[in-house]
Amino acid sequence: MTDQSLSPESGETPTHAGFVAIVGKPNVGKSTLLNAFLNTKVAPTSPRPQTTRRGVRGIYSTDTQQIVFVDTPGLHKPKDALGKYMNQEVQSALADVDAILWVVDLRHPPTEEDELVARQVRDLPKPLFLIGNKTDAAKYPDEAMQLYRALLEGRTSETHERMLSAQNSPQAVAALREQVLDTLPENPFFFPRGSASDQTREQWAAEIIREEAMKKLREELPYAIATRVTNWTEREDGLQRIEAELIVEKNAHKGMVIGAGGKMLREIGQAARKQLEVFLNRKIFLGLEVIVIPGWREDEEALRELGYE
Known part of the structure; x- marks a missing residue:
């Protein structure tokens, strides 16, 4: 767009x-x-x-x-x-x-x-x-x-x-x-008819994943999570393969996001995949990985890398 x-x-x-x-x-x-x-x-x-x-x-x-x-x-x-x-x-x-x-x-x-x-x-x-x-x-x-x-x-x-x-x-x-x-000034259109957002599909999917992480996790941890899609491919049979990262600030946070035996990460992935499949009307494979970037909320370079610029 x-x-x-x-x-x-x-x-x-x-x-x-x-x-x-x-x-x-x-x-x-x-x-x-x-x-x-x-x-x-x-x-x-x-x-x-x-x-x-x-x-x-x-x-x-x-x-x-x-x-x-x-x-x-x-x-x-x-x-x-x-x-x-x-x-x-x-x-x-x-x-x-x-x-x-x-x-x-x-x-x-x-x-x-x-x-x-x-x-x-x-x-x-x-x-x-x-x-x-x-x-x-x-x-x-x-x-x-x-x-x-x-x-x-x-x-x-x-x-x-x-x-x-x-x-x-x-x-x-x-x-x-x-x-x-009725309040809008006379102007040409800024986006093509049919556009719904200026986000890339990767940005949109990353926000869906973060939304589900915030719903599943409690207390202060949700505010220390960022997400980004690192790869998106489509197979010949139509399956969309999306790989994404959940970024946290501490190793202790990483364990909380993954959960015992990977249970929490699976729940986040399943909920996000269901949303993505509904809106894209496609079968989705969603692969999630949790990585640690210490203090990313206070690191201006890290914020830029994560798209907050």
């Missing part, structure tokens, strides 16, 4: 296209919302915060309109070089988009991290959508929404509000998507 703009042919109806950032603190449902917009999975999701580490672009196109959604990591107080990189991804996205979706969790009142997001978006002169998510699980959604709205006090640019469940309200998600389409 390419970032090169595609100009409409002479005489065609003008096209509208733009970039839209999805921002919010960790674990409010940003990636779930992106996947719901596209009706397919381009971003990893898990109950754990900070599942998204880099800006993932998801692309939605009609005949004459195209939204390039940028799913950003959760804005938070960074504890290491990886955390700083993630926050920089958010700030970079906000500088280069045409509209912003700020997603909040209506199950809870605003936190210090929500206030941090509000300060980032409040004075930006571009359309802002305040999206109250998880209405299906919120006891007092209207009261919570009022508290989030107050964090935008003094904002003078265009602002919209929506309350929905990204996971369970497909009609509300579709209505929001239509409203966002």
Whole structure:
């Protein structure tokens, strides 16, 4: 896929296209919302915060309109070089988009991290959508929404509000998507029609594997795991052979990921393989290896090698 703009042919109806950032603190449902917009999975999701580490672009196109959604990591107080990189991804996205979706969790009142997001978006002169998510699980959604709205006090640019469940309200998600389409400037398309994401298949598969690792593993270990696909081949019978690495920081972590008799690694591999087979509609052989790169989250060279740059 390419970032090169595609100009409409002479005489065609003008096209509208733009970039839209999805921002919010960790674990409010940003990636779930992106996947719901596209009706397919381009971003990893898990109950754990900070599942998204880099800006993932998801692309939605009609005949004459195209939204390039940028799913950003959760804005938070960074504890290491990886955390700083993630926050920089958010700030970079906000500088280069045409509209912003700020997603909040209506199950809870605003936190210090929500206030941090509000300060980032409040004075930006571009359309802002305040999206109250998880209405299906919120006891007092209207009261919570009022508290989030107050964090935008003094904002003078265009602002919209929506309350929905990204996971369970497909009609509300579709209505929001239509409203966002109406804000886009006149532009040629940035990606070919039919594109769903700007990720390579290797990046996408690596994120699926990391998502399953985060679901299976507990406590602090998930944040010390990175993944990368090292080889992808297709046999004549259609079988896709994918080989990937799970990178951890310590030998003790390696043992935890592998598990007794390899049990944990098998469970991660089986769950990831099932997801990959569903989305690719192909039989998959998935080979996983666990390697140690000491302190990779604080090592800027290692972060670049792992694609965090």
